[in-house]
Amino acid sequence: MTGTLHTLSSTAQRSYWLGRYLERAESTARLVMVNGHLLYDLPKRLPLGWQGLVDITGNRTSFDELYGEPSEKNVTRFLINDSKNSGSLFRSLNNARENVRTLRGIIPRACVESINELYLYAKDSLSEPLSRTRRTQGLSEVQAFVQRIEGFMSANMLHDSHWSFLRMGNFIERADMTSRIIEVGCDHMFDEAADLEPFTDIQWRSVLLSLDAAQSYNQVVQGPVNQNAVLEFLVHNTQLPRSLAYPLNSLRNSVRDLPHHDKALRLINRLRRLVANTDVSTFDISDILAFVDSFQIQLAAIHEMVSKSYFTFNPRKPTRKSSTRKS
Amino acid sequence: MSIDWHSYRTDGFWDELITGSGRARKGAGNLCRVLAGLSDEELAGRRTAAELAIRSMGITFTVYTGEGSGSIDRVWPFDIIPRLIMKKEWDTVSAGLAQRVRALNKFIDDIYHDQHIFGDDVLPREYIEKSKEFREECRGISPPERVWAHVCGSDLVRDADGQMYVLEDNLRVPSGVSYMLENREVMKRVFPELFEDYVIHPVDDYPNQLAACLRSLSPRRSPQIVVLTPGIYNSAYFEHAYLANAMAAQLVEGSDLVVDKADKVYMRTIEGLVPVDVIYRRIDDLYLDPEVFRDDSILGVPGLMRAWRAGNVALANAPGCGVADDKVIYTYVPEIIRYYLSEDPILPNVPSYRCVEKDQRDYVLANLDKLVVKPANESGGYGMLIGPKATKTERDRFARQILANPRNYMAQPMLKLSTAPTLVDASNQAGGNAEARHLDLRPFILSGAKTYVTTGGLTRVALKKGSIVVNSSQGGGSKDTWVVDLDE
Numbered sequence: 001m002t003g004t005l006h007t008l009s010s011t012a013q014r015s016y017w018l019g020r021y022l023e024r025a026e027s028t029a030r031l032v033m034v035n036g037h038l039l040y041d042l043p044k045r046l047p048l049g050w051q052g053l054v055d056i057t058g059n060r061t062s063f064d065e066l067y068g069e070p071s072e073k074n075v076t077r078f079l080i081n082d083s084k085n086s087g088s089l090f091r092s093l094n095n096a097r098e099n100v101r102t103l104r105g106i107i108p109r110a111c112v113e114s115i116n117e118l119y120l121y122a123k124d125s126l127s128e129p130l131s132r133t134r135r136t137q138g139l140s141e142v143q144a145f146v147q148r149i150e151g152f153m154s155a156n157m158l159h160d161s162h163w164s165f166l167r168m169g170n171f172i173e174r175a176d177m178t179s180r181i182i183e184v185g186c187d188h189m190f191d192e193a194a195d196l197e198p199f200t201d202i203q204w205r206s207v208l209l210s211l212d213a214a215q216s217y218n219q220v221v222q223g224p225v226n227q228n229a230v231l232e233f234l235v236h237n238t239q240l241p242r243s244l245a246y247p248l249n250s251l252r253n254s255v256r257d258l259p260h261h262d263k264a265l266r267l268i269n270r271l272r273r274l275v276a277n278t279d280v281s282t283f284d285i286s287d288i289l290a291f292v293d294s295f296q297i298q299l300a301a302i303h304e305m306v307s308k309s310y311f312t313f314n315p316r317k318p319t320r321k322s323s324t325r326k327s
Numbered sequence: 328m329s330i331d332w333h334s335y336r337t338d339g340f341w342d343e344l345i346t347g348s349g350r351a352r353k354g355a356g357n358l359c360r361v362l363a364g365l366s367d368e369e370l371a372g373r374r375t376a377a378e379l380a381i382r383s384m385g386i387t388f389t390v391y392t393g394e395g396s397g398s399i400d401r402v403w404p405f406d407i408i409p410r411l412i413m414k415k416e417w418d419t420v421s422a423g424l425a426q427r428v429r430a431l432n433k434f435i436d437d438i439y440h441d442q443h444i445f446g447d448d449v450l451p452r453e454y455i456e457k458s459k460e461f462r463e464e465c466r467g468i469s470p471p472e473r474v475w476a477h478v479c480g481s482d483l484v485r486d487a488d489g490q491m492y493v494l495e496d497n498l499r500v501p502s503g504v505s506y507m508l509e510n511r512e513v514m515k516r517v518f519p520e521l522f523e524d525y526v527i528h529p530v531d532d533y534p535n536q537l538a539a540c541l542r543s544l545s546p547r548r549s550p551q552i553v554v555l556t557p558g559i560y561n562s563a564y565f566e567h568a569y570l571a572n573a574m575a576a577q578l579v580e581g582s583d584l585v586v587d588k589a590d591k592v593y594m595r596t597i598e599g600l601v602p603v604d605v606i607y608r609r610i611d612d613l614y615l616d617p618e619v620f621r622d623d624s625i626l627g628v629p630g631l632m633r634a635w636r637a638g639n640v641a642l643a644n645a646p647g648c649g650v651a652d653d654k655v656i657y658t659y660v661p662e663i664i665r666y667y668l669s670e671d672p673i674l675p676n677v678p679s680y681r682c683v684e685k686d687q688r689d690y691v692l693a694n695l696d697k698l699v700v701k702p703a704n705e706s707g708g709y710g711m712l713i714g715p716k717a718t719k720t721e722r723d724r725f726a727r728q729i730l731a732n733p734r735n736y737m738a739q740p741m742l743k744l745s746t747a748p749t750l751v752d753a754s755n756q757a758g759g760n761a762e763a764r765h766l767d768l769r770p771f772i773l774s775g776a777k778t779y780v781t782t783g784g785l786t787r788v789a790l791k792k793g794s795i796v797v798n799s800s801q802g803g804g805s806k807d808t809w810v811v812d813l814d815e
Contacts, residue, residue, distance in 0.1 A: 005575060006596040008583050101559050105568045105578065109385050161597060259598045310597040 007161045011106055013311040014099040015162040018107070019169020021096035022115075026146040027177045028089045029139040031056060032079050034209040036072075036132060038202070050075035056177075056184045057087040076135065080126055089126070089142065093119045108156045111149055118145045164254040168306065171247035171254070175299055178242050181210050182234060183292045186285050204230045211242040231280040231288065244295065248272045251302070264305045271298040329370060330363050330761045335748060337763055341489050343410050343747040354813050355411050357524050362408065362748075362761070370760055373517050374750060377407050380513045386506070387565050388799055403506060404804035406749045407517055410766065410786045414528065417810045420483070420491055420770070421780040423674030426664060428479050428772045431496065431651045433667040435475040438650060439465045449666050450659050454683070457734055458653045459704045460499075462612065464619055465647035468636055471544045474774045476651065477643035478537070478607075480504070483768040483784075484677070485745035492677045492742070494767065495657060499649040500609050504533060504771050505566035507785040508573075510807040526812040528782040533771070534573035540775035541574075541605045544641035550604035552576040553594060555584070557610050557626045562800065567609050576607070586630030590637040605641045606631075612646045654737050655681060655703045682729050682736040691738040692729065695722040698738040700729070715741050744795050747806065749788060765789045767797055768808065783808035 035053055051070040054063045059078075062085060067074040080089045097119045100112050125138040150170075157163060185207040205225050208214040213234065220237065221229050237243045252268050255261045278291055333349055344355045351359040365373070386403040412420075437444055438455055445452040455461055480501025482494040511530050515522060541552050556567035558580050571578035583594050584603065593600035608615065614624040616631040634640045650656065658679040664672045680687040680698070691698060700712040712725040729736045746763035770784030786806040787797035797803040 005577060006594065006598065006601050008577070008579060009595040009597055010580070010583050012597045104559070105572060 009311050011103060011162060012165045013307075014103055015106070015165040016169040016306070016311070018096055018099040018103065019166040020173040021092045021099065021169075022146055022150060023170045023173035024087065024177070025089055025092040025096060026143055027174070028057070028079060028087065028092060029142045029146075030212060031181075031210055032076055032089075033136055033139045033143070034206065036076075036136060038206040038209065052184050052187075053079060055187065056180045057085075058180065059085055059087055062086075076130075077128060080135075080139075081128060090119075090122060093122050093142075103162075106157075106162050108153065111153050111157070114145070114149045114152070118142065118149065121145065161258055164257045165310075167254045168251055171251040172299065172303055172306075174242060175244060175247040175251070176296070178211060178234065178244055178247075179292050179295050179299070181207055182231070182244075183289065183296075186288045186292075201225050207234070213240055213242055216240050228281050228283075231283065235275060235278065235280050244275050245272070248275060255306075258310070260309065264302060264309055267298065267302045267305050271295065271302065274298065329365055329367055330748070332359055332363055332761075335761055335763070337746065339487065340743055340763065340765075341485055341487050341745040342763055343412075343485075343745055343766070344408075345748065352411075354413055354811055358409070358411065358521065361518075361521060361524075367760070370750065373407055377405055377513050377517045378402070380516045381405055381509075384509060384512065385565075386509045386513075388562055403509070404790060404799065405510060405513060406764075406788055406790070406804055406806045407514070408748050408750060408761065409514060409518075409521075409807040409809045410747045410768075411809050411811055412783060414810055414812045416491075417783065419673060423493075423672070424481055424770055424772050424780050425778045426668065426670060426673050427481070427493065427496070427660065428476065428774055429778065430664040430667045431479070431498065431660070432474050432476055432774055434663045435645075435648050435651050436469075436473045437667070439468060439475075439647060444663075444666060447666070449662050450656075454655060454734065455650060458650050458656065460612075460647070460649035460653055462647035462650070464632060465645070468645075470645045471641055472774075472776055474544075475645040475648040477540055477544070477645075477774050479772045479774070480769050480784075481772065483674075483770065484742055487743040487745075489745075491674065491768075493660070493674050494677055494742075495654065496652050496660070497769075498644060498652040499611060500563075500644070501769070501771065502563040502566050502609075503769050503785040503787075504781070505569040506805055507771075507781065507783070507808070508533060508569075510785075510805060514807040525809065528810040528812070530782050530808075533781055534570060536773055536779045537570065537607075538574040538576070540773040540777070540779065541576075541607055541641075541643055543776035544643060545604040547604055551594075551602060552605045552607065553579045553584070553603050555579055555581065555606050555608040555610055555628075557581075557614070561609070563609065570607075581610070581624075581626050581628045584628040584631070586628060586634050590630065590633045590639050592628070592631065592634045592640045603640060605643065607643050612649060615642075615646060649704075653703045654701050655683065655734065658737055677739045677742065680738045682733040682738065688729065688733055691736075692726055695726060697741060699741055700725055700736055700738045703735050703737065713741070747786075747788065749790065749806075762792065764792070765795045765797070766806070783810045 031053055035050065049070060050072055053075055054060055054070060057079065063078050066082070066084060067078060078085050078088065082088045083091055085091065097115050100107055100115045104112055122142055125141070126135070130138070153166070185203060204227055205214065208217050208225065208230060211234065217225070217230070217233055221233055223229060233240065233243070235244050238245045238249060240246055248268060248271055252265065252272065255264050255268060274294065280288070283291070332345060332351070335345055335349060337345060337347055344352055344359060346352055381402055388401055388403060434444065442452070444450050476498040478501060480497040480503060482497070483491050484494045485491050507530060538552070542550055552574065554567050554571040554576050556564060556578060558564065561567070568578055577594065579594055584592055585595060585600070586592050592603045594603050610626050613620045614626045616627050616629060617624045618629045619632040632646065635642050635646070657676065658681050661672045661676055664670060680691050682688045682691055691700065695712070695714045698714045700714065702710040712721060714722060744765040744767065746765050748761035749764040750760055751762045766786055766788040768784050768786050771781045773779040786808045788804050788806055789795055789797050789802065790804045791802050794802065
């Protein structure tokens, strides 16, 4: 034997970020696609439009500097192609590719190649100028590509600690994205409440579609789309993969597979309690925004704790004894 | 028209399978019969099978294509006709290689300690102290077993007279062994029937032998071994990952390791710092430790030399061992063997001229059009003059360089490198689908508590007609190398 095989902090970190970037790429593709569909149902005079998408990705300042006017052309370009936008689809795919390159030997070879192909495909088929139809086709292909890759990884790679990190990246990114979509949904409602009255249902429907949750909503809620029912569903449902509760439960399960996880687990459980104890049925818009705000702060703290516990230099006393858990 | 041995042309070179009169060499008869019995379609089928195997096994080498575009993985070029070496011949070669590396290790150890060899006038002191690969920082250090070059890859060539010569020794970070291992796997898939006809000595013990060699460098019973790679952009990254995997050792980059104030080496893991005992490093000396060597190196580990000097970690190969693959020092290897082992060399060097000695330099300058001139410390064929193929201007320029810095050059006669039949596309020429291509052989020698020589080695073949450049980055490919016993 040549000693025990350990999980290096560096490869753990790259697995985590690979998980985040793949998730981010998929949700960005879905967001742009869904929003495109939805806006055609709304009267032109309404202010929400494409601006909401920029707000969801949290890059308003850089968008305003680079483009100014939130037209369809500008926003889709910013979200899909712009390499200056740290959250753009191309950047996410490129970052996923860069991370997976250094994970050869850990991630199945076919996935390494698929991620590379995905990046090249996106570059080829989503560079401007694009008709709406071609843009939608390209984005839905990107989405399907990511899903194939994640399915393949799940079925073929070792479900070891690298896998746990990859999944944690998925879940943290997903919880973050869901909270942003809820936040921006409310934000626009809040600003334009009076004007939008007849269209609020459409707005909440768009939120569901943005999370691929419309069909599930119909199955579970079996009622009309309205603010409180949608919020209740998106915050608490533990069977919906893109709710707030679901990825936190998964995150808890993944972190339990890792060594010295006590601190991170404590923070995850704290956030799970926050979600479980929040009664959204009595919430007005400002209550929701306050809740989402604390959610995001706590989620960021979980990310920080994961980084501190596993990735950045760790002053824990070195130990000779080999790990009891396979890594 | 498949392969036709009667019209196969060896053109005055020694061919590894076919004699000058067109007959199969001893031991190659069966192989040649099987090959000649395959139709065009069957040959093409076997070749496709090999390509598929190489693809699915993911055997690649990395070519860096420059800023922005990064690097690409190329599929390893492979020829399906194996090269045969009789076991009896190999036993001699193998003993010669072991002898050579044993002497070189004693030589390196002497250079960094008492330097008896200078006092005894075998080798002038200034040749060593002016060598680019001599590391003052290594003086007085005694690595485990007094072994410095744990992994050596020596290049062997066969001249027209059939004699094998050592062309050079690679003692720094020789690569290629993973391709030797993978080539055999590919051949088993492509020509399973031949493995029934022949007693072919296996090669797959290498990773175990390497692991045992590395283990023997640590006093611990179950030492933590890591393979230190410069990273994915290195052309040999495939091999680094392959060997780490085959040895169940950890593949790390410099940034994964840290040396503490007590000069101990650790790797950063999700469980915290884990002590490291043995480092199989695939990074050049000068990038190993920015505290000692190049301070701009981001590939290395600050403090690694401190840890090595303190005996807290073993480095394979040891820093400073490249002093023995200086090409001027190479010319002294026969003397080095006699001096340290009191034995005659089993394997000959290619006859060489030292430009630093006046009479030999005069000969070289007068015969530049017949000689190959090599700089002392380049590898990969860089900075060489191939006299017979060079222009007068190039030869004149080299003459000036030699006169300006004679210590930096040595010269050898142009060898007539041996050939082996290699599958080619066009089938309307002599030999049908097989044509002679030049090749060399790189066996690997491991030195730790024990010495181990690979069975055969990596045969590299120049795929371009007439070319003698076997490097994979420059149109070279490889063949499986069979060391065979004759059932007679």
